[in-house]
Amino acid sequence: xxxxxIESIIRENGYDDFKWISGKDVVVSQWPRFKCMYGCSxxxxxxxxxxxxxxxxxCREFFAEYEHIAVIHFQKxxxxxxxxxxxxxxxxxKLLKLERATFLAGHQKAFLLFMDECRxxxxxxxxxxxxxxxxxxRPCPEGLGVDVFATVRKLGFPIEVLTDYKQAMNRYSFLMVx
Numbered sequence: 001x002x003x004x005x006i007e008s009i010i011r012e013n014g015y016d017d018f019k020w021i022s023g024k025d026v027v028v029s030q031w032p033r034f035k036c037m038y039g040c041s042x043x044x045x046x047x048x049x050x051x052x053x054x055x056x057x058x059c060r061e062f063f064a065e066y067e068h069i070a071v072i073h074f075q076k077x078x079x080x081x082x083x084x085x086x087x088x089x090x091x092x093x094k095l096l097k098l099e100r101a102t103f104l105a106g107h108q109k110a111f112l113l114f115m116d117e118c119r120x121x122x123x124x125x126x127x128x129x130x131x132x133x134x135x136x137x138r139p140c141p142e143g144l145g146v147d148v149f150a151t152v153r154k155l156g157f158p159i160e161v162l163t164d165y166k167q168a169m170n171r172y173s174f175l176m177v178x
Contacts, residue, residue, distance in 0.1 A: 001068055001107070001178050009105055010070060010175070013098040017073040019155045023066035023176070027150040030056055032142045040117075047128040048118040048137045056145035063146075063176075066109070070175040073157050074115055077168040084169075088116035095173050096136060107177050113141045115173040141174055148172055 003020065010018055036043050036050045043050060054062070063069075074091065078084055092114045099112035118124070120136045131137055141148050152159050152172055159170045 003068065005105065006068070006070065006102060006107070006177055009101050010072070010098065013101060014094070015072050015098065017075075018070045018175075019073075019157065021069050021071055021151065021155060023063040023069055025151075025154060026063045026069065026174075027147040027154075028056060028060040028063060028145045029147045029150075030145065032147055033145050036143055042117045045126050046118055046124045047126065047131040048114075048139045049143045052128050053139050053143050059144040059146075062144070066176045066178065068177040070177065071152060071155060071157070072115075072173045072175060073152075074171040074173070075158075075168050076171070078165070081165045084116070085119060088114075089119040091115060091173075092119060092138070093136075095175075096138070098175060102175065102177060109176065109178050111176045112138055113144065113146075113174040113176070114138045115171040116140055117143070141172065146174075 033050055033056055040049070046052070053059070072095075076087060078087060095112055095114065099110050102110040117140055118137045120133045125131065128134070141151075149159050157170065157172070162169060
């Protein structure tokens with residue numbers, strides 16, 4: 001794989017803050033899935049969140065199939081918590097263009113994990129079988145069991161638990177290439 005070519009595609013799509021990691025180095029654990037189950041209002045309500053995603057063991061195998069994953073960093077400060085939904089929707093829609101460009105550049109395994117829950121539709125029907133945007137919906141790393149904290153810290157990226165909405169959030173998307 002020509003990383004320089006992929007890095008050009010990533011930058012052409014407006015992303016300059018990213019680093020590479022191998023799939024075997026992505027930390028996949030049960031605890032992020034449990035945080036989804038007990039603490040996330042989207043659990044069981046979207047077709048790209050648990051329990052509508054594969055078991056953690058299958059997710060671990062999935063990541064191991066990728067040698068090259070670009071972890072893209074987003075830092076954003078929002079004035080109101082309710083602004084996060086629209087920020088996520090717009091960012092995720094733009095990220096899909098990056099995935100498509102990578103695929104069209106000859107990388108048939110290109111697959112993107114959103115930086116937040118899907119949010120491609122205003123109203124999600126709640127299951128994969130009823131999804132109105134199957135071609136556009138993607139899971140987020142946490143939904144697939146990724147310990148985003150441990151994984152991005154390996155790369156030297158910032159991430160902390162936020163204690164106040166006035167703090168800048170650090171979010172991460174994973175562009176899986178090959």
